[in-house]
Amino acid sequence: MNHKGKILVVDDQKEMRDFLKKVLSKKNNFHVETADTCKSAIKKSSQRYYDIVLTDLMLNDCNGMQILKEIKKKSPETIVIMMTAFGTIDSAVHAMKEGAYDYVNKPFKVDEISIILDKAMEKSLLSREVHLLREEIQKKYEFSNIIGKSKIMQDVFYLIKRVADSKSSVLIFGTSGTGKELVAKALHFNSSRRNNPFIPVNCSAIPEPLLESELFGHVRGAFTGAVANKKGLFDEANTGTIFLDEIADVPLTIQVKLLRFLQERIIKPVGSTKYHKVDLRVIAATNRNLKELVKLGRFRDDLYYRLNVIPINLPDLTERSEDIPLLVNYFLAQSTEETQKTIGISKEAMNILLNYSWPGNIRELENLIERAVILCRGEEITTEDLPDHLKSNLFDSKLDGEFTLEKLEKEYIKKIFQKT
Numbered sequence: 001m002n003h004k005g006k007i008l009v010v011d012d013q014k015e016m017r018d019f020l021k022k023v024l025s026k027k028n029n030f031h032v033e034t035a036d037t038c039k040s041a042i043k044k045s046s047q048r049y050y051d052i053v054l055t056d057l058m059l060n061d062c063n064g065m066q067i068l069k070e071i072k073k074k075s076p077e078t079i080v081i082m083m084t085a086f087g088t089i090d091s092a093v094h095a096m097k098e099g100a101y102d103y104v105n106k107p108f109k110v111d112e113i114s115i116i117l118d119k120a121m122e123k124s125l126l127s128r129e130v131h132l133l134r135e136e137i138q139k140k141y142e143f144s145n146i147i148g149k150s151k152i153m154q155d156v157f158y159l160i161k162r163v164a165d166s167k168s169s170v171l172i173f174g175t176s177g178t179g180k181e182l183v184a185k186a187l188h189f190n191s192s193r194r195n196n197p198f199i200p201v202n203c204s205a206i207p208e209p210l211l212e213s214e215l216f217g218h219v220r221g222a223f224t225g226a227v228a229n230k231k232g233l234f235d236e237a238n239t240g241t242i243f244l245d246e247i248a249d250v251p252l253t254i255q256v257k258l259l260r261f262l263q264e265r266i267i268k269p270v271g272s273t274k275y276h277k278v279d280l281r282v283i284a285a286t287n288r289n290l291k292e293l294v295k296l297g298r299f300r301d302d303l304y305y306r307l308n309v310i311p312i313n314l315p316d317l318t319e320r321s322e323d324i325p326l327l328v329n330y331f332l333a334q335s336t337e338e339t340q341k342t343i344g345i346s347k348e349a350m351n352i353l354l355n356y357s358w359p360g361n362i363r364e365l366e367n368l369i370e371r372a373v374i375l376c377r378g379e380e381i382t383t384e385d386l387p388d389h390l391k392s393n394l395f396d397s398k399l400d401g402e403f404t405l406e407k408l409e410k411e412y413i414k415k416i417f418q419k420t
Helices: 014-027 038-047 064-074 089-097 110-140 151-163 180-189 208-216 252-264 290-295 301-307 317-339 347-354 361-375 388-395 405-419
Strands: 006-010 031-035 052-056 079-084 102-105 170-173 198-202 241-245 281-286 310-313
Touching: 006 014, 006 038, 014 031, 014 110, 031 038, 038 052, 038 064, 052 064, 052 110, 064 079, 064 089, 079 110, 102 110, 151 180, 151 310, 151 317, 170 180, 180 198, 180 241, 180 281, 208 252, 252 301, 290 301, 317 347, 317 361, 347 361, 347 388
Parallel strands: 006 031, 006 052, 052 079, 079 102, 170 281, 170 310, 198 241, 241 281
Antiparallel strands: none
């Protein structure tokens, strides 16, 4: 039978250690280890991970609060529960302030301690799952996972690295499918805010009458249907990052409120008379020409300059054709994980992809590779597995202007020698 988790019991009385080890091993199915001193407990907790540490408050060589502080410093996910025969309200409050999960008075009933530890273990396992998930997400959005060897993309990577940990607002420009949200997530997950919320908002998808309430929240009775207070997305993103996609579609009335927030970092829920501060970074994105919208009076110039502190321009896929083979191989590797079959691509099929105009950019390429993998009957994608409109695009072009893998390799080698 698999144990549900590891527990370290710390008590200077051998009878109590033995009793708890026996009860918790059999009744709760925990793997239980023991320590009789503060020094021993701290040493063991530094050598291995424990889901829960159950420690007495008064030990011969120290106060259990020292164990609590040391463990929380080295392993914040570990749950610490204090137990004592000399419990007071003050000591309980102090323990909770220092990060203790619970406080148990001796003598206690077996069922009482068993229930507390079961609940604590549930919380510990959930915390570990969240921690592992967060690590996976952070790994996914590392700079190395944004694909591109072209100079134009290398310049983008360099800029992202430089500004990732800045508090300044970032405005990402790029046509649909160029990876604006991917860049926003890379900025967030490579910053000091990485463990805090990342809240994406598609401003064009929220109806205008609801947008203000969604962003800033509302109080009960602010309008018909507002039966309770509601936190807005700015509050949800507090201490983290909010990503305002399609910022050009925000109406002028909301732009005024956005401007005030960017200037003073305060928000006021709909129907409220009180402002309150929030601490978050704003990243915005658009596929439209904001300067032109400013000239037309459809976007505030002061908001534009507040958002455009650090501009990042993402190129269309046709401007970085040398990255297409890298992207294709990346998407093929992803499909291999999902389908459990290894699929390659023929040189002829790759040449067709190199010469296509890609109006949907990277998103279109990703969807096309997913489709081709599903339809592929052999071990590699051939021209037969590609949509007809891609093949007709190649046949309609002049041979002299055709972009092939051979030409790509020659150009790449030429660039390398130029550098040397």
